[in-house]
Amino acid sequence: MLKLVATAVLMCMPAFAAQAQAIGTGRPITLIVNVPPGGSSDALARLTANALGAKLNQSVIVENVTGAGGLVGAQKFLRAAPDGSTLLFINQSLVILPHLHKKSAYSPTNDVEPIGVVAKVPMVLSVSNPSGIKDLPSFIARMKAYPGKVNFGSGGPGTTAHFAEALFLKQAGVRAQMIQYRGSGPALSDLMAGTIDAVIDQTVTMLPMHAGKRVAAIAVSGSERNAQASDIPTFAEGGLPQFDLAIWNGVVAPKGTPKAVLEKLQSSLAEATAEPAFQAKLQDMGAQGTKASEQGAAHFRQLIAQDAERVESLAKDGVFAAE
Known part of the structure; x- marks a missing residue:
């Protein structure tokens, strides 16, 4: 009996390994972007896909999935296998969408695995x-x-x-x-x-x-004036320091993605976005790169929670009308 159980376990191991090792197999990774091609978010996503793919030695293909204000793309991502083969490039729409579409609600703080912030705008x-x-x-x-x-x-x-x-x-x-x-x-x-x-x-x-x-x-917004337009005062200089909003752009994985896969994605993304060439391209686009303290899942999770709370407060004021 024990021999039969051991044989069954060994037979199942390749399947588990395949699920846990979507990273490093050479198979393309899909990076879903829930906005149309051509905008700033799409441009940042494509820049990220190229940089991450180079670090992983694996193709990262951008797929624009639009509709319902970004919900269609988010839903496709949420249905994806949690093996690292499908990721989502997203901004604050991650926390806004559930308040616009109550019937298709998901939890931005519980239903995704943060990989890292790529840029702040x-x-x-x-x-x-x-x-x-x-x-x-x-x-x-x-x-x-x-x-x-x-x-x-x-x-x-x-x-x-x-x-x-x-x-x-x-x-x-x-x-x-x-x-x-x-x-x-x-x-x-x-x-x-x-x-x-x-x-x-x-x-x-x-x-x-x-x-x-x-x-x-x-x-x-920001703690200091923008390097590309130093003549524009900050909100703090104008008497409203509490308005510190920057649009973050980051990568998340489906809930349940194996820890080893998450750690590989997190370290690879941090290394890719820290490259001077990547930072220079961000600056050319008017975006800001992340500091070492802002990289990784913990900081990204904090940003998601902070803006989820802000959006929740605005939703209670009736700002976002749900369908």
């Missing part, structure tokens, strides 16, 4: 040139003087811009009209035309517009 508050607004204090003063009259535009409900603007208004203690567009392009066009007053979006998007004087950037 500061947020920039920009106003239209016709608005005449020159700095953050005068902008907040105007909103206090005319509650609900100033308007913000974003690329749609649940986008990182929508999240940033809602968080800004709450922390500043002011009200404004929120206008949701179908994509950031139309919102930015209306900002340049003076149809709307303000937009908060990523440096990757806003700095070129500020440099071209098509909009006026009056505040940037």
Whole structure:
């Protein structure tokens, strides 16, 4: 009897090994991106895929899976085998999506395995040139003087811009009209035309517009001014230090991925993103790399939990309308 059991265990071992060793087999790894090709998140994902693949000596293929504001891509990832063969490149939409789609809810803190943060992208508050607004204090003063009259535009409900603007208004203690567009392009066009007053979006998007004087950037998130636009004061300099939001971009694996696979992915990603060439490319894109203390799963898990709490608070205020 014992011999039969031992034989059965030995027969099963290759299957277990195959599941635990999707990393290092030479088989391609799929990196799901839940946004269309061409945007800043997609560009960061492709940069990450190339760097991670080089470290693993394994192809990492980006697959754009879009629909329902990013939910379709997230759901495909959540259904994937937990063996390291399918990963997700994601930003704060990880914590926002469950509040937009209650029937397809998942837990951003319990249903994924953080691999690491790849980059952080500061947020920039920009106003239209016709608005005449020159700095953050005068902008907040105007909103206090005319509650609900100033308007913000974003690329749609649940986008990182929508999240940033809602968080800004709450922390500043002011009200404004929120206008949701179908994509950031139309919102930015209306900002340049003076149809709307303000937009908060990523440096990757806003700095070129500020440099071209098509909009006026009056505040940037972060502990210090952005190296690519040192003329833009920080939110702290403008009197709102609590607005410290940066859009993080990172990689997660499915829940249940073996510890050995997670550790290999975490160390490889940390090494890949620490390369000077990778850091230089991030800077060219207007993004910021991670410090040594910000690499790995523990820091990423902390960021996810922090923003999950922020989004939960905004959801209770009715900011995110669930379907």
